[in-house]
Amino acid sequence: MKMFCYQCQETAKGTGCTVRGVCGKTDHVSNLQDLLIYVVKGIAVVSNKGLEAGLKFPEANFFTINALFMTITNANFDDGIIIEKIKEGLDLRDNMKSELVEKGVSLDGLHDVAIWTPDSDEALLEKAKSSEVGILATEDEDIRSLRELITYGLKGMAAYAEHAYNLGSESEDIYAFIYRALEATLDDSLTADDLVALTLETGKYGVDAMAMLDAANTGAYGNPEITEVNIGVRDNPAILISGHDLKDLKQLLDQTEGTGVDVYTHGEMLPGHYYPEF
Ligand code: SF4
Numbered sequence: 001m002k003m004f005c006y007q008c009q010e011t012a013k014g015t016g017c018t019v020r021g022v023c024g025k026t027d028h029v030s031n032l033q034d035l036l037i038y039v040v041k042g043i044a045v046v047s048n049k050g051l052e053a054g055l056k057f058p059e060a061n062f063f064t065i066n067a068l069f070m071t072i073t074n075a076n077f078d079d080g081i082i083i084e085k086i087k088e089g090l091d092l093r094d095n096m097k098s099e100l101v102e103k104g105v106s107l108d109g110l111h112d113v114a115i116w117t118p119d120s121d122e123a124l125l126e127k128a129k130s131s132e133v134g135i136l137a138t139e140d141e142d143i144r145s146l147r148e149l150i151t152y153g154l155k156g157m158a159a160y161a162e163h164a165y166n167l168g169s170e171s172e173d174i175y176a177f178i179y180r181a182l183e184a185t186l187d188d189s190l191t192a193d194d195l196v197a198l199t200l201e202t203g204k205y206g207v208d209a210m211a212m213l214d215a216a217n218t219g220a221y222g223n224p225e226i227t228e229v230n231i232g233v234r235d236n237p238a239i240l241i242s243g244h245d246l247k248d249l250k251q252l253l254d255q256t257e258g259t260g261v262d263v264y265t266h267g268e269m270l271p272g273h274y275y276p277e278f
Helices: 027-052 058-070 079-102 121-125 127-133 141-166 172-184 192-221 246-256 267-274
Strands: 238-241 262-265
Touching: 027 058, 027 079, 027 121, 027 127, 027 172, 058 079, 058 141, 058 172, 079 121, 141 172, 141 192, 141 246, 172 192, 192 246, 238 246, 246 262, 246 267, 262 267
Parallel strands: 238 262
Antiparallel strands: none
């Protein structure tokens, strides 16, 4: 097996992509994404240590949601960027640990996730570590499924939280939940019932993240309304935009204004038409 990913509905044979993603993701990128998730879990563990001691690490918040967002289907297949993100995360994690030690917080008994440090860039490309920490590392299928379901919920939550962040909205509660839930996916003492409860809580926070994004979107671009849309095609050079980030759409429209380049919406960006600003 060169990789294992079953995070989306397109997964091969309905069970898992094991050679290359149906989405086009290479085994190389998939394994790096497994490592990035591992690094993010390490940051969560250290953040939780800080929160227990009354210390916050604001610099970890955007890193965490951005890194989680990078690993959703089709969002980022650039192995160079993922390697840089892993290295950035390891530096961030270690700086956070140093700050905790300076403040007298004990780091005894930390999970490997908060300690692991690759010897070199090349070590990131070796499959050994990603196999050790990837999805199949959890042997019990029920526990594995629940851990992954929670992780996918967090990835979606992170995407919405990042869009809201881009419009100036953040939530300490959502960040704290993401850290708590990420650490819980490492906790072998949690039962399937515990993880079902955490899955439901993930859904609750996902709705909170959507509400935060909705408030940010309507605050910036107005309340959605019934809108007549031109569905034709013109001869101009054009850019097709998808995704949920309305600020991306705003910037693209500003940058193309008066250039003769048309902007077409697609998929998730179709709702962009409902907002009066657009
Ligand atoms: S994200 Fe890509 S690699 Fe993962 S299950 Fe979906 S199609 Fe397969």
